[in-house]
Amino acid sequence: xxxxxxxxxxxxxxxxxxxxxxxxxxxxxxxxxxxxxxxxxxxxxxxxxxxxxxxxxxxxxxxxxxxxxxxxxxxxxxxxxxxxxxxxxxxxxxxxxxxxxxxxxxxxxxxxxxxxxxxxxxxxxxxxxxxxxxxxxxxxxxxxxxxxxxxxxxxxxxxxxxxxxxxxxxxxxxxxxxxxxxxxxxxxxxxxxxxxxxxxxxxxxxxxxxxxxxxxxxxxx
Amino acid sequence: xxxxxxxxxxxxxxxxxxxxxxxxxxxxxxxxxxxxxxxxxxxxxxxxxxxxxxxxxxxxxxxxxxxxxxxxxxxxxxxxxxxxxxxxxxxxxxxxxxxxxxxxxxxxxxxxxxxxxxxxxxxxxxxxxxxxxxxxxxxxxxxxxxxxxxxxxxxxxxxxxxxxxxxxxxxxxxxxxxxxxxxxxxxxxxxxxxxxxxxxxxxxxxxxxxxxxxxxxxxxxxxxxxxxxxxxxxxxxx
Numbered sequence: 001x002x003x004x005x006x007x008x009x010x011x012x013x014x015x016x017x018x019x020x021x022x023x024x025x026x027x028x029x030x031x032x033x034x035x036x037x038x039x040x041x042x043x044x045x046x047x048x049x050x051x052x053x054x055x056x057x058x059x060x061x062x063x064x065x066x067x068x069x070x071x072x073x074x075x076x077x078x079x080x081x082x083x084x085x086x087x088x089x090x091x092x093x094x095x096x097x098x099x100x101x102x103x104x105x106x107x108x109x110x111x112x113x114x115x116x117x118x119x120x121x122x123x124x125x126x127x128x129x130x131x132x133x134x135x136x137x138x139x140x141x142x143x144x145x146x147x148x149x150x151x152x153x154x155x156x157x158x159x160x161x162x163x164x165x166x167x168x169x170x171x172x173x174x175x176x177x178x179x180x181x182x183x184x185x186x187x188x189x190x191x192x193x194x195x196x197x198x199x200x201x202x203x204x205x206x207x208x209x210x211x212x213x214x215x216x217x218x219x220x221x
Numbered sequence: 222x223x224x225x226x227x228x229x230x231x232x233x234x235x236x237x238x239x240x241x242x243x244x245x246x247x248x249x250x251x252x253x254x255x256x257x258x259x260x261x262x263x264x265x266x267x268x269x270x271x272x273x274x275x276x277x278x279x280x281x282x283x284x285x286x287x288x289x290x291x292x293x294x295x296x297x298x299x300x301x302x303x304x305x306x307x308x309x310x311x312x313x314x315x316x317x318x319x320x321x322x323x324x325x326x327x328x329x330x331x332x333x334x335x336x337x338x339x340x341x342x343x344x345x346x347x348x349x350x351x352x353x354x355x356x357x358x359x360x361x362x363x364x365x366x367x368x369x370x371x372x373x374x375x376x377x378x379x380x381x382x383x384x385x386x387x388x389x390x391x392x393x394x395x396x397x398x399x400x401x402x403x404x405x406x407x408x409x410x411x412x413x414x415x416x417x418x419x420x421x422x423x424x425x426x427x428x429x430x431x432x433x434x435x436x437x438x439x440x441x442x443x444x445x446x447x448x449x450x451x452x453x454x455x456x457x458x459x
Contacts, residue, residue, distance in 0.1 A: 147382055151375045155365035164361045165379060168354040169386055172393035179397055196396070200389065211382055218374040 003088045004096055011100035014073075015066075022066075022108040029062035029109055033116040048121030052130065052181040055117035059109055059134055060170050063141040066105050067166070068159045070097055070149040071212075075219060084220055094212035095205075098146040106138025122185075129184050133177040133197060140201035143208035144169040150215035172200050227303045229445055240438035247431035254424030261417040273331040275421055279429040281324035284352055287317030287433060291359075292384040295377035304448070305441070307373035310380060311363060312440035316433060318356035324349060344398035348391040355383045369448075 015021060036054050037047055074080040083093045113134040114127035122130075148166035152158045180193030254275065264271035291313040298306035328346065329339045340346065362379055366372035 147379075151362060151379055152365065154368075154371070155362070156367075157365060161361055161365050164354075165358040168351050168358060168390070169382070171351055171390050172386075175393045175397040196393070200393075207385070211378055215375055215378050218371055218378070221371070 003086060004092055007083070007088065007093065007096050008100060011097055012104060015100055015104035022105050025062045025065050025105050026108055026112055028065050029058055029112055029116065032058040032061060033120065036120065044121050051117050051120035051122040052126060052185065053178045054120060055113050055122070055130065056134070056137070056174060056178040056181070058116070059113055059137070060141060060167075060174055062109055063106060063138060064145060064163055064166060066101065067145040067149045067162050070101055070146055071153055071216060071219075072149070072158055075153050075216075080216060081220060084216065090213035090216050091209040094146060094150065094209040094216065098142045098205075098208065098212075101146070102139050102142040106142055107135065110134035110138050126181060126185060129181055129190065129194075133180055133194060136194070136197050136201050137173045137177040140173045140197070140204045141170065143201070143204035144173075147208055147211045147215065150212040150219070153216065153219035173197055176200060227297075227301065227305050229305055232305055233442065233445060236438040236442055240435050240442065243431045243435035243438065247428050247435055250424050250428035250431060254421045254428055257417075257421035257424065261421065264418075267335060270331060270334050271418070273327055274418070275425050277324060277327035277331055278422060279426040280320050280327065281349060282426055283429050283433055284317060284321035284324050284349060286430070287313055287320055288352065288355070288384070288387070290437070291317060292380050295380035298373060299377045299381070304370075305445070307370070307377070308441050308444035308448075309437070310377060311373060312437055312444055314356060314359050314363065314376075316436055316440070318353065318360065320429070320433070321349060321353040321356060325353060342398075344391075344395040347394045347398075348387075351390050351394070352387065355387065359383070 033055070036050075036058075040046065040050075071080060074083065084090055086093075088096075110131055114122075114130040117130050118124055118127065145162070145166050147169070148162040149158075151165060152161045155161055176193045176197035180190045180197060183193055184190035258272060258275045263269050291310050294306050294310035294313060297303065298310055325346075328349075332341065333339050359376055359379055363372055363376050366375055
């Protein structure tokens with residue numbers, strides 16, 4: 001247990017401190033949201049329709065950004081070998097890494113999401129639901145994305161490869177999350193989408209670490 | 222039978238005959254199926270475009286069937302660590318991507334005259350598109366890792382993750398589609414199909430299946446040979 005707590009503290013410190021921490025993902029998110037009106041026209045009526053969806057899509061892309069460093073850094077400097085030999089099983093290591101990723105990147109992005117959605121023209125009442133869906137969805141993004149990050153260890157062109165592997169896995173959370181918000185905005189039943197999103201994220205949390213650990217063992221072998 | 226075929230020598234002996242025989246079967250089934258297809262009268266609503274169905278529908282069956290084969294071979298490779306299962310999974314992916322692409326392309330060509338549009342974000346079309354993306358991701362991962370055994374193992378994990386995800390993707394896309402109150406014009410099954418259409422369709426389905434079996438075996442054989450050649454080159458280099 002102690003090893004896991006120490007690992008958690010290390011991951012949080014590294015994610016928060018190194019290379020600007022979550023700033024990079026936040027800046028990317030903001031830039032994406034800025035480009036949208038420039039590309040599609042800035043009439044408020046047109047933007048407001050797509051605002052929650054675009055906020056969600058950009059969130060998915062922004063959470064891809066820092067995945068490359070999730071295992072790669074430790075793989076390159078040999079820390080992953082030590083972690084594999086250590087007392088905690090690799091499954092727990094993968095879990096902790098993804099949880100730290102969620103706390104340091106997913107949560108700040110989730111807090112930024114309603115601001116972006118509202119600045120694009122979404123209703124202010126949507127803000128709490130956007131934060132909640134972004135938090136839950138971010139959990140799924142971190143754990144699904146971790147699978148891609150672990151699989152692409154030791155490959156050429158990691159970042160792009162992770163995106164190609166992981167984005168198809170992001171289809172269900174994007175649908176459920178954006179769907180829940182859209183349903184709420186339309187006065188329809190939004191709880192179903194939220195629950196399905198939660199189910200997907202929980203399944204990713206439960207099953208993802210096993211796939212990640214298998215992929216890490218494969219890369220280390 | 223499958224256990225016996227994991228022995229490469231036995232597999233090579235078996236596939237040497239099985240691959241061309243399946244190819245011949247596919248050619249015969251395809252010829253008969255196409256002849257029946259063109260002998261069938263044009264559909265009262267769709268006219269001659271109904272012929273696209275005979276290319277399109279079997280291709281979309283195969284897109285899922287090949288993924289099942291791919292996932293099965295990957296599972297075998299992960300559990301039993303046999304090089305042949307890895308080769309089988311590796312060989313199946315481009316074929317599956319090809320069938321999926323064929324299904325998407327012919328569907329699009331069929332959709333233009335029938336629904337008046339190249340593409341509809343219908344649940345089924347969207348999930349086939351995502352299936353295509355899974356194939357692309359698989360092949361990208363395969364190409365990006367140099368070490369072959371490691372690439373095979375990583376791809377096997379990805380194939381299984383995809384196998385768990387595909388039903389979820391299909392469910393989510395269907396859910397999204399009903400939420401959006403999408404295209405209700407698009408109703409695939411329609412009235413029961415008359416036998417003049419059903420017979421060639423089933424024949425062509427079997428033809429695709431045999432053609433896939435033949436091509437798959439050929440590709441696995443090529444893979445085995447490539448590895449042998451690599452091993453010989455290593456030995457020659459000393």
